[in-house]
Amino acid sequence: MxxxxxxxxxxxxxxxxxxxxxxxxxxxxxxxxxxxxxxxxxxxxxxxxxxxxxxxxxxxxxxxxxxxxxxxxxxxxxxxxxxxxxxxxxxxxxxxxxxxxxxxxxxxxxxxxxxxxxxxxxxxxxxxxxxxxxxxxxxxxxxxxxxxxxxxxxxxxxxxxxxxxxxxxxxxxxxxxxxxxxxxxxxxxxxxxxxxxxxxxxxxxxxxxxxxxxxxxxxxxxxxxxxxxxxxxSGVDFRPSSRWLEKTGSSEWQAEQTEAVLERDAGIAIDDRFDTDQTNRVVFMNKVGDxxxxxxxxxxxxxxxxxxxxxxxxxxxxxxxxxxxxxxxxxxDAAAYSASSISALEEIHEYDDTTLSRYGVTVLTDASYAATQHEFLSxxxxxxxxxxxxxxxxxxxxxxxxxxxxxxxxxxxxxxxSSNLKHVAYAPSRTRYTNTGGETIPSDSPDTIDMYNSPDSYLFESYEVNLxxxxxxxxxxxxxxxxxxxxxxxxxxxxxxxxxxxxxxxxxxxxGTNTVTGPTADDSSWAGERTLADSELTPVSQLVPGGRYLSESSNAPRWSQVSNGYARDTFRYDGFDVAFxxxxxxxxxxxxxxxxxxxxxxxxxxxxxxxxxxxxxxxxxxxxxxxxxxxxxxxxxxxxxxxxxxxxxxxxxxxxxxxxxxxxxxxxxxxxxxxxxxxxxxxxxxxxxxxxxxxxxxxxxxxxxxxxxxxxxxxxxxxxxxxxxxxxxxxxxxxxxxxxxxxxxxxxxxxxxxxxxxxxxxxxxxxxxxxxxxxxxxxxxxxxxxxxxxxxxxxxxxxxxxxxxxxxxxxxxxxxxxxxxxxxxxxxxxxxxxxxxxxxxxxxxxxxxxxxxxxxxxxxxxxxxxxxxxxxxxxxxxxxxxxxxxxxxxxxxxxxxxxxxxxxxxxxxxxxxxxxxxxxxxxxxxxxxxx
The missing domain is CATH 2.40.170.20 (TonB-dependent receptor, beta-barrel domain)
Incomplete structure (x- = not known):
């Protein structure tokens, strides 16, 4: 030039x-x-x-x-x-x-x-x-x-x-x-x-x-x-144990079970379940996402x-x-939320109370949970x-x-x-840290699932659109x-x-937001009835061009889910709109x-x-x-x-x-x-x-x-x-x-x-x-x-x-x-x-x-x-x-x-x-x- x-x-x-x-x-x-x-x-x-x-x-x-x-x-x-x-x-x-x-x-x-x-x-x-x-x-x-x-x-x-x-x-x-x-x-x-x-x-x-x-x-x-x-x-983050320890009423079992597991497996005695300065210093992995x-x-x-x-x-x-x-x-996104509202600790396999000891923080690095919220998100x-x-x-x-x-x-x-198609499965799982993030695998519970390959276990929750x-x-x-x-x-x-x-x-x-739960605005029959298997599924390696997910890693998961094109065509029913x-x-x-x-x-x-x-x-x-x-x-x-x-x-x-x-x-x-x-x-x-x-x-x-x-x-x-x-x-x-x-x-x-x-x-x-x-x-x-x-x-x-x-x-x-x-x-x-x-x-x-x-x-x-x-x-x-x-x-x-x-x-x-x-x-x- x-x-x-x-x-x-x-x-x-x-x-x-x-x-x-x-x-x-x-x-x-x-x-x-x-x-x-x-x-x-x-x-x-x-x-x-x-x-x-x-x-x-x-x-x-x-x-x-x-x-x-x-x-x-x-x-x-x-x-x-x-x-x-x-x-x-x-x-x-x-x-x-x-x-x-x-x-x-x-x-x-x-x-x-x-x-x-x-x-x-x-x-x-x-x-x-x-x-x-x-x-x-x-x-x-x-x-x-x-x-x-x-x-x-x-x-x-x-x-x-x-x-x-x-x-x-x-x-x-x-x-x-x-x-x-x-x-x-x-x-x-x-x-x-x-x-x-x-x-x-x-x-x-x-x-x-x-x-x-x-x-x-x-x-x-x-x-x-x-x-x-x-x-x-990505998506790995800390969640304080106060998530469950503060539960009361019909949910108090989550607090009692979590308190008992902390003392049994990690020797952590909680003096006051409502003392956040104490409970916020015991953390676990809230989410792992691929x-x-x-x-x-x-x-x-x-x-x-x-x-x-x-x-x-x-x-x-x-x-x-x-x-x-x-x-x-x-x-x-294939994600697992350990901190679901109906879950609790089941077993602590490993924890780290030394790395962050200067701040009084203990990290549960490998634990099993009672009801992990597994999600497939398109x-x-x-x-x-x-x-x-x-x-x-x-x-x-x-x-x-x-x-x-x-x-x-x-x-x-x-x-x-922005749209989000969400299918959810609640089941026991085990989540632990890896060198590059974290992973969720089946736990020892008989009710556990393989989160990546159980489409019949995932129920349609919603298709949310934000404008x-x-x-x-x-x-x-x-x-x-x-x-x-x-x-x-x-x-x-x-x-x-x-x-x-x-x-x-x-x-x-x-x-504005419009949340779809059924085939029409007045019909919410899909929620809790329709499963992930009822939708057209495509391997993630085909949803995005270029081949296998994390192709350089032999341990990378493989899964299939709903394409955004299919979601838009299927869940945005005739007359669908989003009002501010x-x-x-x-x-x-x-x-x-x-x-x-x-x-x-x-x-x-x-x-x-x-x-x-x-x-x-x-x-x-x-x-x-x-x-x-x-x-x-x-x-x-x-x-x-x-x-x-x-x-x-x-x-x-x-x-x-x-x-x-x-x-x-x-x-x-x-x-x-x-x-x-x-x-x-x-x-x-x-x-x-x-x-x-x-x-x-x-x-x-x-x-x-x-x-x-x-x-x-x-x-x-x-x-x-x-x-x-x-x-x-x-x-x-x-x-x-x-x-x-x-x-x-x-x-x-x-x-x-x-x-x-x-x-x-x-x-x-x-x-x-x-x-x-x-x-x-x-x-x-x-x-x-x-x-x-x-x-x-x-x-x-x-x-x-x-x-x-x-x-x-x-x-x-x-x-x-x-x-x-x-x-x-x-x-x-x-x-x-x-x-x-x-x-x-x-x-x-x-x-x-x-x-x-x-x-x-x-x-x-x-x-x-x-x-x-x-x-x-x-x-x-x-x-x-x-x-x-x-x-x-x-x-x-x-x-x-x-x-x-x-x-x-x-x-x-x-x-x-x-x-x-x-x-x-x-x-x-x-x-x-x-x-």
């Missing part, structure tokens, strides 16, 4: 860099201007031609970093387009300090410096983007990386930034026509093969751009498909830009970005996401002023259709004004900048007005030139939440009554920022930064609603009074820019984070009647009320970040063409007490160390790259608010080979996860695995042509 980049410095000493097929016009609204000595009246224009070279794209990324006033890193179009990735998230993982969260082999969300994804703020063409997720984090898997041209990750904000982000801000830019000096037409296509599904998926994209005098127009488009299979022995997933995706994305640029003093640009992401996931999840973004940007330089205005809209709509519609909209308007200064009484003051930003954000959710329920509705409206002012200084300390940016931002936020409360019917009947509720909330904050750059030598730069930043709570947590989880004996309330999570942070570092275009950098940073949003017990509803699925009374219980709150106190995160980007030919002539691009981030954090059992845990999503290492070679005809990305273990969730569940450390090797057939045509061969790594996890300690997941390799062969 031939790309022309213009780097323009005007007489005001401001740098507005048109970097590769994207621009830094957004820098005018963020204050990220290169600070330097004023230049002469005439313009200085430097043209740099990047011809599909990975090394040159790295050089341009270094230029962006060097010219920024704060800490930042960038990735440009050649790197995004040419490195193997399945979406934008995976393209970003090679940037310093950036890692991703993976779901079934696919990168989905971005972590900056290993902090949780919700701590990262994301913009596209200067606008905060919507993606239809429930939180503030962006689901990057919906974006096609082929239509993105430049991405900058800012790690130290200025006062002009919209949020700043506790972890950082990801700024995405698409292409504009005046980024090129001539007509451009680029076409590419590829086919990608997955080693497990054995399917080949197509992808194609194009970009066309031209200018016509003062006008320019550009369009780009990308479309791709993905069929990926994942085999997973699952096969088939994930099918269709994705397209398009951008358009219309630009009017009659002179160097005025530029008007209309940007549009549209796309669609349709994702269908079939899940076939689940289908259909996600349809449409996103749009429009913006109009004006950049005007009347005289010695610079005025930048932007208005825009960002929206996403997501429709989710959910999410609308996420955001309108924004901003104005930035910059005035260079040359004051005799303060010669160091180079410029001042001030502005405002108004945003109006709304998230609305509708949801009032009690599932919520909406959150949020308005934000931000005012800021900042100043840039240029001066010398001795012989050291210094550029300083200081500023302050005032943020005023108001929130209005609508929702429903669910309470049990007062007449004692089965079900819950809903009543609408609404509530207002608000908060104000003053956020300062400081960024400094000092040129210690021609190629040696010192940076320092300090700021206070914030991240707003997820809109789903603000929504004023109450929902109930009858199986967990809990109510969940929204909290409109939630305030943002705040961080006070500082960083300093050294950057060396060798003459050969490389970069060696090191920085140290600290963050003090307070007001972290966490779930907390805030009340109790007494004497709630819990009903079984058949309408009979299960019992009367006290239901806990849980609500998201801002946690008290704070925790500290400190870290070291190292970057090495170097052409090895500078060291030894024989290595000309070779180079490395590596980065390493190490974190240290104070522990938080999110576990109700006081098991110390780091914040969810935070990994202690991450690193990326790429070695590459290129010449005029051939290029090759191999990359290794590593992310340390991190807490994925706190199970039942007690037991931290970790995602294990993960490393993945990707590669790319390119051969230029002609000056205009290039062929590529790319590989993702070429060493076929698995994803694993565990609860508290690796001795208690929770997941073992394979998603396979992905190999892609492609060709790109430039005209």
């Amino acid at each position: 031939q790309i022309i980049t213009k780097f323009h410095k005007d007489r005001l000493g401001l740098a507005i860099g048109k970097i590769l097929s994207g621009t830094l016009l957004a820098a005018a609204s963020t204050g990220a201007f290169a600070q330097g000595s004023p230049v002469a009246e005439e313009e200085l224009v430097e043209e740099i031609v990047v011809t599909g070279s990975y090394a040159r794209s790295l050089e341009r990324a270094v230029d962006i970093k060097r010219d920024s006033i704060g800490f930042s890193d960038a990735i440009v179009a050649t790197d995004i387009a040419d490195f193997p990735e399945q979406n934008l998230a995976e393209a970003l993982q090679r940037m310093p300090g950036v890692t991703i969260e993976r779901n079934k082999g696919l990168g989905t969300k971005v972590n900056v410096r290993s902090l949780p994804s919700e701590f990262t703020h994301t913009t596209i063409n200067g606008l905060a983007t919507a993606s239809g997720s429930g939180g503030r984090d962006v689901e990057f898997d919906i974006f096609a990386s082929e239509i993105i041209q430049t991405v900058t990750v800012k790690k130290s904000p200025t006062a002009a930034d919209e949020e700043g982000g506790i972890a950082g801000t990801v700024e995405i830019d698409t292409a504009r026509p005046f980024d090129y000096d001539e007509r451009q037409l680029v076409v590419s296509t590829e086919g990608a093969y997955n080693s497990i599904s054995e399917e080949t998926d197509p992808q194609y994209s194009f970009l066309a751009s031209d200018t016509f005098g003062d006008w320019g127009a550009l369009v780009s488009f990308s479309s791709s498909e993905r069929t990926n299979r994942t085999d997973s022995n 699952r096969a997933y088939l994930n099918s995706q269709e994705k397209w994305g398009a951008t358009a830009a219309l630009q009017y640029q009659p002179s160097d003093e005025l530029s008007l640009t209309f940007d549009a970005m549209l796309g669609s992401y349709d994702n269908t996931e079939d899940e076939y 689940k289908e999840h259909v996600y349809e996401t449409d996103y749009t973004q429009y913006s109009l940007d004006m950049e005007w330089t009347p005289g010695d002023w610079l005025i930048d205005g932007l208005v825009g809209y960002s929206g996403a709509e997501k429709l989710i259709d 959910e519609d999410i609308q996420d909209d955001k309108y924004a308007a901003q104005l930035d004004v910059i005035k260079p200064l040359q004051l005799d009484f303060m010669p160091s003051l180079a410029q001042v900048q001030f502005g405002m930003r108004y945003t109006d954000k709304s998230k609305e959710r509708n949801r 329920a009032d009690d599932q509705y919520y909406r959150v409206d949020e308005e934000v007005l931000s005012l800021y002012a900042m100043a840039d200084f240029e001066f010398e300390l001795g012989q050291v030139p210094v550029d300083l940016n200081v500023g302050v931002r005032n943020v005023d936020t108001s929130v209005l939440s609508f929702g429903y409360h669910q309470v049990q019917n007062e007449d004692g009947s089965t079900g819950y009554t809903s009543s609408p509720v609404s509530k207002k909330g608000s908060y104000k904050e003053l956020l300062p920022s400081f960024n400094l750059t000092a040129g210690l030598a021609d190629n040696l730069q010192f940076r320092a930064a300090a700021s206070e930043t914030m991240m707003r709570p997820a809109l789903t947590d603000i929504a004023y609603k109450r929902t109930v989880s009858v199986n967990e004996f809990k109510y969940y309330d929204g909290n409109p009074d939630l305030e943002p999570t705040y961080a006070e942070q500082w960083e300093m570092g050294l950057e060396w820019y060798p003459e050969n275009g490389g970069l060696l950098a090191a920085s140290y940073f600290e963050k003090t984070i307070e007001g972290v949003v966490r779930e907390s017990l805030t009340g109790v509803v007494e004497d709630v009647t819990k009903y079984n699925a058949n309408g009979t009374v299960d019992g009367v219980y006290d239901f806990d009320i849980y609500q998201k709150i801002n946690g008290e106190g704070d925790y500290d995160v400190s870290g070291l970040e190292l970057i090495a980007q170097y052409p090895l030919g500078a060291l030894y002539a024989a290595l000309d063409g070779f180079g490395i691009n590596a980065n390493y981030t190490m974190l240290d954090n104070s522990l938080t007490g999110e576990s109700d059992l006081d098991i110390p845990t780091p914040p969810e999503g935070l990994a202690d160390k991450t690193y990326n290492f790429t070695v590459f070679y290129e010449n005029d005809i051939f290029d090759a790259r191999v990359s290794y990305n590593y992310k340390d273990k991190y807490v994925e969730r706190i199970e039942r608010d007690m037991y931290p569940v970790y995602r294990d450390a993960y490393g993945q090797v990707d590669m790319s080979l390119g051969y230029r057939i002609t000056d205009n045509i290039k062929m590529t061969l790319e590989g993702i996860n070429v060493t076929d790594e698995e994803t694993t996890g565990y609860t508290v300690h690796p001795d208690f695995p929770t997941m073992y997941e394979f998603s396979g390799r992905r190999m892609a062969l492609g060709v790109r042509a430039t005209f």
Whole structure:
């Protein structure tokens, strides 16, 4: 891809860099201007031609970093387009300090410096983007990386930034026509093969751009498909023995039997069956599941830009970005729930009271149970996401002023259709840990079954369909004004900048459920009568393409179950529909007005030139939440009554920022930064609603009074820019984070009647009320970040063409007490160390790259608010080979996860695995042509 980049410095000493097929016009609204000595009246224009070279794209990324006033890193179009990735998230993982969260082999969300994804703020063409997720984090898997041209990750904000982000801000830019000096037409296509599904998926994209005098127009488009299979022995989790020990009335036999077995087989004497601090420390395996997933995706994305640029003093640009992401996931699950409501312990074969003894926790690692709930689940999840973004940007330089205005809209709509066909068999079973998770086998009881091959024992329970519609909209308007200064009484003051930003954000959710129990809406004859054997069964190895389940394991189970296609055709009877329920509705409206002012200084300390940016931002936020409360019917009947509720909330904050750059030598730069930043709570947590989880004996309330999570942070570092275009950098940073949003017990509803699925009374219980709150106190995160980007030919002539691009981030954090059992845990999503290492070679005809990305273990969730569940450390090797057939045509061969790594996890300690997941390799062969 031939790309022309213009780097323009005007007489005001401001740098507005048109970097590769994207621009830094957004820098005018963020204050990220290169600070330097004023230049002469005439313009200085430097043209740099990047011809599909990975090394040159790295050089341009270094230029962006060097010219920024704060800490930042960038990735440009050649790197995004040419490195193997399945979406934008995976393209970003090679940037310093950036890692991703993976779901079934696919990168989905971005972590900056290993902090949780919700701590990262994301913009596209200067606008905060919507993606239809429930939180503030962006689901990057919906974006096609082929239509993105430049991405900058800012790690130290200025006062002009919209949020700043506790972890950082990801700024995405698409292409504009005046980024090129001539007509451009680029076409590419590829086919990608997955080693497990054995399917080949197509992808194609194009970009066309031209200018016509003062006008320019550009369009780009990308479309791709993905069929990926994942085999997973997963779903293993802890369940406290209080599950049965608290039983009373007609179910008290479960408590008495469990208490007796604990003392007989493990020597554990329970002093008080209702003392949860004691009973929650004796745990067993709640569930073991074998699952096969088939994930099918269709994705397209398009951008358009219309630009009017009659002179160097005025530029008007209309940007549009549209796309669609349709994702269908079939899940076939054979599961065993030891903790069924009618079960109890029968025999303990093995237990572990040493591994977690520091927390007083005993784990029953191998036990038989009286009535395990065996389930065959055929689940289908259909996600349809449409996103749009429009913006109009004006950049005007009347005289010695610079005025930048932007208005825009960002929206996403997501429709989710989820179904679950459930067949159940109750029978004695034995469940135990294995090296990779767990397994359920027949017990010694004469009533036990082979859970995988007893279709006549499984009764149809229900076919449940949930329909959910999410609308996420955001309108924004901003104005930035910059005035260079040359004051005799303060010669160091180079410029001042001030502005405002108004945003109006709304998230609305509708949801409904319809549960099928018979051939018509009024007929429930299937429940308890129809068996699994009455449906058409298909071996799981045929339900998903690619052959045997866990084909590399000779001990992997084999089973047959109902296909989702058959379930949809059979159980969605004529006239079937799903109506949205009032009690599932919520909406959150949020308005934000931000005012800021900042100043840039240029001066010398001795012989050291210094550029300083200081500023302050005032943020005023108001929130209005609508929702429903669910309470049990007062007449004692089965079900819950809903009543609408609404509530207002608000908060104000003053956020300062400081960024400094000092040129210690021609190629040696010192940076320092300090700021206070914030991240707003997820809109789903603000929504004023109450929902109930009858199986967990809990109510969940929204909290409109939630305030943002705040961080006070500082960083300093050294950057060396060798003459050969490389970069060696090191920085140290600290963050003090307070007001972290966490779930907390805030009340109790007494004497709630819990009903079984058949309408009979299960019992009367006290239901806990849980609500998201801002946690008290704070925790500290400190870290070291190292970057090495170097052409090895500078060291030894024989290595000309070779180079490395590596980065390493190490974190240290104070522990938080999110576990109700006081098991110390780091914040969810935070990994202690991450690193990326790429070695590459290129010449005029051939290029090759191999990359290794590593992310340390991190807490994925706190199970039942007690037991931290970790995602294990993960490393993945990707590669790319390119051969230029002609000056205009290039062929590529790319590989993702070429060493076929698995994803694993565990609860508290690796001795208690929770997941073992394979998603396979992905190999892609492609060709790109430039005209």
